[in-house]
Amino acid sequence: MLPSAAAVLEDGDLASEILLRLPPQPSSLPRASAVCKSLRSVASDPGFSRRFRIHHRRNRPLLGFFMGDGDELRFEPTLDPPNRVPQCRFQFPIDASDCSFELLGCRHGFLLMLRTFQGTVQLLVWDPFNGHEHPLAIPPVFSEKTFHGAVLRAAPGVGDTDHFQVVLERTDVQQGVVACVYSSETGEWGNLIATPVPSGGVIHPSKPAVLVGGSLYMLLMRLGGSSRIVEFDVGRQSLAVIPLPASLDSEHSRFYSVMRADGGGLGMVSLSASGGSAQLWKRKTSCEGVDSWMLARTFELDKLIIPDLKSKFFLQITGLAEENNVVLLSSGVGVFMVQLDSLQSKRLPLANLHHWHPFESVYAAGI
Template sequence: MLPSSAAAVLEDGDLVSEILLRLPPQPSSLPRASAVCKSLRTVASDPGFSRRFRIHHSRNRPLLGFFMGAGDELRFEPTLDPPNRVPQGRFQFPIDASDRSFMLLGCRHGFLLMLRTFQETEELLVWDPFNGHEHRLAIPPGFAEKTFHGAVLRAAPGVGDTDHFQVVLVSTDVQQGVVACVYSSETGEWGNLIATPLPSGGVIHPNKPAVLVGDSLYMLLIRLEAPARIIEFDVGRQSLAVIPLPASLDSEHSRFYSVMRADGGGLGMVSLSASGGSAQLWKRKTSFEGVDSWMLARTVELDKLISHSLKSQCCLHITGLAEENNVVFLWSGFGVFMVQLDSLQFKRLPLTTMHRWHPFESVYAAGI
């Protein structure tokens, strides 16, 4: 039996919600707390509190797993251990896995973005896996019959309704260079076409998801007989820019590097050595004179984490990046290795032949 003072606290719904709000955002946190007594269960299961909990932890969302889709296969692969493990069957996919006319473009802030051909017409599908909500969008005129890449993101916490989202499409055009367009679920419309010149042409890399750093999205641009580049789209300012890679990177082998968030914030890159024994973390710096350049921030010795026998004779290459948790996924012939670049914690995941991985970082309370 609880002491009278503790019972009095649990009768105060406002105080209980403040206590629960400070639990870690792991899937088992709220279900475990709600099992203590009816008062805690009432608050934890309230939709309004769930919304507050999600917003409160919007900057430290756990990595629940990743979505994969290619050919005739679409699935969710969890990465957490019990009791926080989200079951594979938790999500009812909005399209049949046998439908070969779809491609995953990105996953962020609890949304998935897909490109789908439906009745001979291409459309975009934004899907919320937890509540099953689907939003079908027509492709804006400037992107019809073009190769483009896209990203989805939720409105910033504390600014309007966080259920609103934006979709950003980026492509290249012979006449206009790099072009972008933004859809807002709040207005239900696409904005104006945004463009910036691009000497020597190029296309957005189809297998490298966009990375969100601050208020900007970054995508890799590959070009024939010319160094690769990074496309920066500032979501707030609605502006485009083209950024070079670190000079030492081999732009022809993009599977060995990826854009990421740098240590301490800002734009960064992660690249693998030729042997796969180490990873170099780069950071974009601006000098006092306003000159931008790349610097090598640190090196991670992968050989100390992944044994040679596990790496096999297949080269490691980057198959995914969880931007909020600073986790890189490395594929080899023996499996997929998940490396947290801050703590250097290492985990081996099941081997898969699919190379389009979309990490799912979100706040989720299971079983309430």
């Protein structure tokens, strides 16, 4: 005899398996937990919350954007009701008027920023869900240099640990590209890692690192010459330099961005000179072990966003939500999100996305 629906829901193990398979949208667990006390008990259990985040670690939704520049730090939600996260949900606990901020990166539920407080500059890792702050001293070798940073959860893709890593990178005339990694498990910065860069260059000042697989990628710009991609393998803690696709204009970086390729691996998205079309590139390795770029797909942007866009407005890439493969496009008529897998687009209620960072995470409202 099959058990009744009520009996299934009263079985904590079965109920947790049912809830685990709900989509990771903010409204999923709250709506399901309203069905009965048993489901609410499971959904509100911290152990289940951790399981739910681990289960959906590869498809975290794009909740919105954080902006941190000057004395302002705020969250701007972008999902539609009932999944829209209230703007007041993520309030920075310190009065921003007492500090100045520069947001460096946002990943795996953490924010990394430079904070200047009472004349002292420090790194700060902030968890907006629980409000925990982790101030970090800047390594002496980076303290008086312009550098770029990224934060990521320790052992990304393995589990939902509370530990994190911070990666700092900068360019140096003698050493090329140098990097250093902080681990919250040890509470220490690791050794300096370096790789030479022919003809020099600087890491792009306004493009955050993109995490693809287990590596962070940043654009290395060289005025008057070919730009490159800097690859930092987080697990191996090694640096490498990769060329761009030959057809890309390396001096106009606002028209392209590193991304995750279809099926995994390193990819790029680029805009045509007119801005009316986009190209998706993929890094391939031949049977002989030779790496090269191939053009994987081309699509028309004016058909996705606004008819005749390429003849009326100027488009440029202002950011990328790496886990959702969403490219952010700024134009004379606003900001648009384009999901590169489904080619679905949405206009955002924002004037521009300067200094905005996508926030991709699993969040259940009211649980």
